[in-house]
Amino acid sequence: MGTPCPIACQAMRWVRLDELSRFTFPEADQKIIKELERDFSPSAIEFPVTDVLDLHTFHPRDVRPLLKDFLERCGEEGIDQVRIIHGKGTGTLKRIVHGILKGIPTVKNFYDAPEGAGGWGATIVELVPTQKPPPHNR
Numbered sequence: 001m002g003t004p005c006p007i008a009c010q011a012m013r014w015v016r017l018d019e020l021s022r023f024t025f026p027e028a029d030q031k032i033i034k035e036l037e038r039d040f041s042p043s044a045i046e047f048p049v050t051d052v053l054d055l056h057t058f059h060p061r062d063v064r065p066l067l068k069d070f071l072e073r074c075g076e077e078g079i080d081q082v083r084i085i086h087g088k089g090t091g092t093l094k095r096i097v098h099g100i101l102k103g104i105p106t107v108k109n110f111y112d113a114p115e116g117a118g119g120w121g122a123t124i125v126e127l128v129p130t131q132k133p134p135p136h137n138r
Helices: 017-022 030-040 060-076 092-102
Strands: 004-009 011-016 052-054 081-085 107-112 122-127
Touching (some): 060 081, 060 092, 060 122, 092 107, 092 122
Parallel strands (some): 052 081
Antiparallel strands (some): 004 011, 081 122, 107 122
């Protein structure tokens, strides 16, 4: 719940959802605040898992938890190879991504994507296949 969201009360300002209840607004009651927390909390927003994660819209400070959660969900879905799009730019985000990948035990290998899939602006990640437990027979 650390992502700021805009609120308006005479002047626009950004606050984190978990800090919203400490503000008092004559126009907003606790019911509205609870609805905002419910509707915009990270657990309320479900995204389908695909084999591509585009980091262009994310702040670098959010990449570590995002990448770890994404790879974990891919493993749960049986996806064993993904493409992380970090862009070319200065290479800073790529270095951040590669540093994170080195510390994740479920990452088997990673390398620059082929030219047609983003080249050095994207990274292919091979994941260790997850072993799902066999169905329990009675």
